[in-house]
Amino acid sequence: MDICIQSRGHVEVVGIAGSVDGLTAETLLSTLQAHVDNGNTRLVVDLSAVEYTSSAGLRALLATVKEARRRGGDMRLADINPNVRKVLELSGFATILKIFGAVDEAVESFGAL
Amino acid sequence: MTTPSPAVGVRSFRAVAMADLPALAAFVDTACDGFGADGEVRFAMRLAVEEVFTNIIEHGYRGRGPVLVEVDGGPRCVRVRLSDEAPAFDPADAPVPDLESPLRDRDPGGLGWHLVRQLMDEVEHRLRPAPPRGNTYILVKQLPALAPDA
Numbered sequence: 001m002d003i004c005i006q007s008r009g010h011v012e013v014v015g016i017a018g019s020v021d022g023l024t025a026e027t028l029l030s031t032l033q034a035h036v037d038n039g040n041t042r043l044v045v046d047l048s049a050v051e052y053t054s055s056a057g058l059r060a061l062l063a064t065v066k067e068a069r070r071r072g073g074d075m076r077l078a079d080i081n082p083n084v085r086k087v088l089e090l091s092g093f094a095t096i097l098k099i100f101g102a103v104d105e106a107v108e109s110f111g112a113l
Numbered sequence: 114m115t116t117p118s119p120a121v122g123v124r125s126f127r128a129v130a131m132a133d134l135p136a137l138a139a140f141v142d143t144a145c146d147g148f149g150a151d152g153e154v155r156f157a158m159r160l161a162v163e164e165v166f167t168n169i170i171e172h173g174y175r176g177r178g179p180v181l182v183e184v185d186g187g188p189r190c191v192r193v194r195l196s197d198e199a200p201a202f203d204p205a206d207a208p209v210p211d212l213e214s215p216l217r218d219r220d221p222g223g224l225g226w227h228l229v230r231q232l233m234d235e236v237e238h239r240l241r242p243a244p245p246r247g248n249t250y251i252l253v254k255q256l257p258a259l260a261p262d263a
Contacts, residue, residue, distance in 0.1 A: 021135075022163060
């Protein structure tokens with residue numbers, strides 16, 4: 001799993017590539033939480049290159065969005081492949097996370113400051 | 114319990130720790146592919162196997178212990194058995210996640226077994242009393258029906 005983070009104005013776009021599983025999820029969680037702890041509480045997670053996630057990945061996303069919202073921000077998801085989306089839906093995450101078809105759309109959803 | 118028929122051989126893999134997860138995932142993917150599973154079925158089986166394996170290693174053994182993973186199948190389904198030597202655990206006792214609660218109340222506990230039950234067509238747990246004592250978890254996923262010849 002690779003993680004690449006880019007700033008798009010007041011939003012951080014987190015691009016993940018590969019598999020998020022029981023071994024890699026901890027790296028994802030610590031990376032996301034470090035950004036939130038540094039005050040970057042508006043996150044868009046680009047999932048276009050994620051071909052797999054288990055519940056370990058869901059736990060990392062859940063912990064991050066909780067902390068981001070607690071600090072007044074949010075974490076939004078974009079460009080999810082069908083298998084990963086199905087996991088999110090089966091876990092009830094599709095109703096508590098904001099999901100967008102494209103990264104640009106998710107970034108714009110935060111609006112201008 | 115569905116019986117894959119005709120069987121075309123059992124493929125097996127031995128794992129002992131979370132570090133074996135990538136090799137286990139590759140084994141399951143290749144084995145299921147060999148039984149004609151498409152991408153969606155392979156995804157579901159990889160996920161279910163990871164969830165069960167993780168539960169065995171983290172909760173059953175609390176770190177490390179032998180897990181035998183066997184895959185077989187036939188024209189209609191693929192089946193995976195995971196056998197451990199850990200204390201008895203019936204997945205029916207796993208907590209049921211509340212998928213309706215607001216975000217602040219969400220607890221990720223129980224998501225793993227929930228996903229296994231949602232993605233598999235059959236989930237069975239057996240206790241093995243004879244040595245080596247332990248649990249065997251059996252996961253079955255039906256293959257999509259073959260399209261009739263034109």
